[in-house]
Amino acid sequence: MPQIAQLAETWSSQVFWLLVFFGITFFVIGKGMVPKVMETVAQRDGQIAADLAAAKAARDAADEQEDAWRVRENENRAAAQAIVAKAKDEAAAKSETKLKAAQTRLDKKLSEAETRIAEARAAALTEVEAVAVEAAQDIVKTLAGVKVTKPTASKAVKEAMANG
Amino acid sequence: MAAEQAKVDPMYQFTIEPLAGSSGWELAGYNIAFTNSALWMLITTVVLFLFVLGGMKRELVPGRWQMMVESFTGFIDNMLEANIGKAGRKYVPYVFSLFMFILFANLLGLLPLGIFGLHPFTFTSHFTVTGVLAIISFSIVLLVGFWKHGLHFFSLFVPHGTPLPMVPVIAPIEFISFMVRPFSLGLRLFVAMMAGHVLLEVLSSFVIDGTNAGATFGLMVGLPSFILMIGICALELLVAGIQAYVFALLTSLYINDAENLH
Numbered sequence: 001m002p003q004i005a006q007l008a009e010t011w012s013s014q015v016f017w018l019l020v021f022f023g024i025t026f027f028v029i030g031k032g033m034v035p036k037v038m039e040t041v042a043q044r045d046g047q048i049a050a051d052l053a054a055a056k057a058a059r060d061a062a063d064e065q066e067d068a069w070r071v072r073e074n075e076n077r078a079a080a081q082a083i084v085a086k087a088k089d090e091a092a093a094k095s096e097t098k099l100k101a102a103q104t105r106l107d108k109k110l111s112e113a114e115t116r117i118a119e120a121r122a123a124a125l126t127e128v129e130a131v132a133v134e135a136a137q138d139i140v141k142t143l144a145g146v147k148v149t150k151p152t153a154s155k156a157v158k159e160a161m162a163n164g
Numbered sequence: 165m166a167a168e169q170a171k172v173d174p175m176y177q178f179t180i181e182p183l184a185g186s187s188g189w190e191l192a193g194y195n196i197a198f199t200n201s202a203l204w205m206l207i208t209t210v211v212l213f214l215f216v217l218g219g220m221k222r223e224l225v226p227g228r229w230q231m232m233v234e235s236f237t238g239f240i241d242n243m244l245e246a247n248i249g250k251a252g253r254k255y256v257p258y259v260f261s262l263f264m265f266i267l268f269a270n271l272l273g274l275l276p277l278g279i280f281g282l283h284p285f286t287f288t289s290h291f292t293v294t295g296v297l298a299i300i301s302f303s304i305v306l307l308v309g310f311w312k313h314g315l316h317f318f319s320l321f322v323p324h325g326t327p328l329p330m331v332p333v334i335a336p337i338e339f340i341s342f343m344v345r346p347f348s349l350g351l352r353l354f355v356a357m358m359a360g361h362v363l364l365e366v367l368s369s370f371v372i373d374g375t376n377a378g379a380t381f382g383l384m385v386g387l388p389s390f391i392l393m394i395g396i397c398a399l400e401l402l403v404a405g406i407q408a409y410v411f412a413l414l415t416s417l418y419i420n421d422a423e424n425l426h
Contacts, residue, residue, distance in 0.1 A: 002178040003290050003358070010180045010201075012194035014292040017202035021209045022297070025265050030257035033216045037237050038256065040222045040230075047224065 132157045174365035178289055178358065201293070204285045208269045215268075236264065240412065247416045248423050255419055258304065262297065263412035270357060270404030274397070288407075289357040291350060298350030301415040305345075309422035320425055349414055356407045360400045367393045 133154045140148045182197035189196050219233020226234060240260045244252030266288055273286025287293045309317040321338040322331055367389045374385035 001175055002180060003292070003354075006180050007292070009195065010197075010199065011292050013182075013189075013197045013199055014180070014201060014287075014290060015296055016191065016194070016196040017198070017205050018287075018293050018296050021202070021205040022261070022265055022300075025209050025212060026258060026261040029213055029216050029264070030261035033220055034237055034257050034260050036222065037216070037219050037233055038241065040226075041234050041238060044224055044226075 129154070129157060129161070132161070174362045174369065177283070177285075177361060177365060180290075200283070200285045201287045201290065204269070204272065204287050208265060208272055208287075211272065212264050212268045216264075236260070243413060244416050247413075248420045251423050252416065252419070255304075255416070259412050259416055259419075262301070262415060263408050266297070266353065266411055267405060267408035270408060271401070273357070273361070274400055274404060286357055286361060288353055289361055291354040294350040294354040295346075296350075297353075297411070298346040301349060301411075301418065302346040304415075305418045305422045308419060312423065313425060317422070317425070320421060345414075345418060349411065353407050353411055356403055360396070360403055363396055364393060364400065367396065 133150065136153045136157055137148050137150065140146055140153070180199045180201050182199050183203060186198040187195075189198065216233055218229040219237075221227065221230050223230060237256070237260060240263060241253065241256055244255055244259060248255070269286065269288045273284050273288065275284045277284050309320070313319075321335045321342065323334065323338065326334050370389035371386045371393065374389065375382040377385075
């Protein structure tokens with residue numbers, strides 16, 4: 001086993017060169033280069049984290065704006081609905097007054113017409129009475145030869161007409 | 165005709181050889197020959213450097229290579245955070261270096277460069293190497309522990325809620341298990357890597373010797389061994405990753421003890 005057989009003659013050289021080369025490895029590579037490599041990694045991680053945070057902030061802002069827009073939109077819609085309702089109410093009120101006026105006019109016309117009809121009827125009745133009185137006088141004169149005075153005849157006619 | 169004994173020594177691959185004329189190099193009286201082991205440490209360092217360099221483009225949208233490097237750093241970072249917590253981040257450079265150094269050493273040692281006449285050397289199969297790495301990890305645990313908690317660090321040896329009469333029994337056991345840590349840490353890696361390479365070498369000797377012994381042996385022994393070798397190679401790649409992971413994971417667990425006591 002050369003490790004033991006050559007121990008006495010080689011141990012110092014082995015130890016010396018190991019210390020030299022491991023020392024170079026440690027100080028140049030371990031101390032000099034590795035921290036830079038790790039720094040790059042940390043930088044990248046930081047960049048990624050920052051980018052992610054920025055993206056999240058942007059998304060939050062977008063969400064916020066969407067919410068604001070939604071609120072505004074709802075307000076607008078409510079306002080529009082109020083305007084429509086108001087217009088509807090106004091229109092309804094206007095048509096109602098118009099209808100009422102028309103109704104009044106109609107009622108008036110109707111009552112006028114009724115009055116006229118009643119007058120005409122009364123006039124007609126009076127005429128019929130007068131004719132009936134004259135007729136009754138004539139009939140009595142002709143049949144009985146009795147001359148009936150006008151008031152008597154009209155009284156009799158009135159009675160007869162009232163009895164129907 | 166005396167057939168030349170085709171000898172495959174499964175241990176030869178672990179032999180350390182000083183490279184061209186460096187065998188006499190000394191520092192303060194100690195030999196510091198630039199060996200094949202040191203060469204592969206150099207190769208590991210350079211390959212690891214190039215690998216991490218490819219991940220330094222620092223692009224916001226990473227390419228494949230950068231992604232790969234970042235997933236390794238992220239892996240170590242997560243492991244430390246899971247085991248130690250937020251305080252674990254400051255150990256990322258050390259644990260990353262440790263994990264990647266061992267991982268690349270293990271993987272480079274498995275490269276089939278033998279076909280080109282080169283011989284990869286797995287220096288993690290030497291306990292001189294794994295031992296030093298384990299001692300470094302253990303020293304960090306001790307330093308952090310005493311730095312953060314002072315002498316209170318010794319309460320590590322008395323698990324929370326131990327009945328008072330049990331303390332004299334539990335404390336030595338805890339102390340021994342604590343002191344065994346660097347050995348188990350270093351030996352685990354060394355043994356796993358050595359065993360794998362020895363197994364591959366033994367199987368390859370079956371293939372070579374079996375084929376040399378004739379067609380029958382070649383078919384009966386050589387071919388099954390070769391097929392098994394392919395499977396073991398895949399297993400060794402897995403072990404290379406797992407052992408690096410285990411080393412890093414245990415280091416982070418031990419650092420957790422020092423950082424947070426328990």
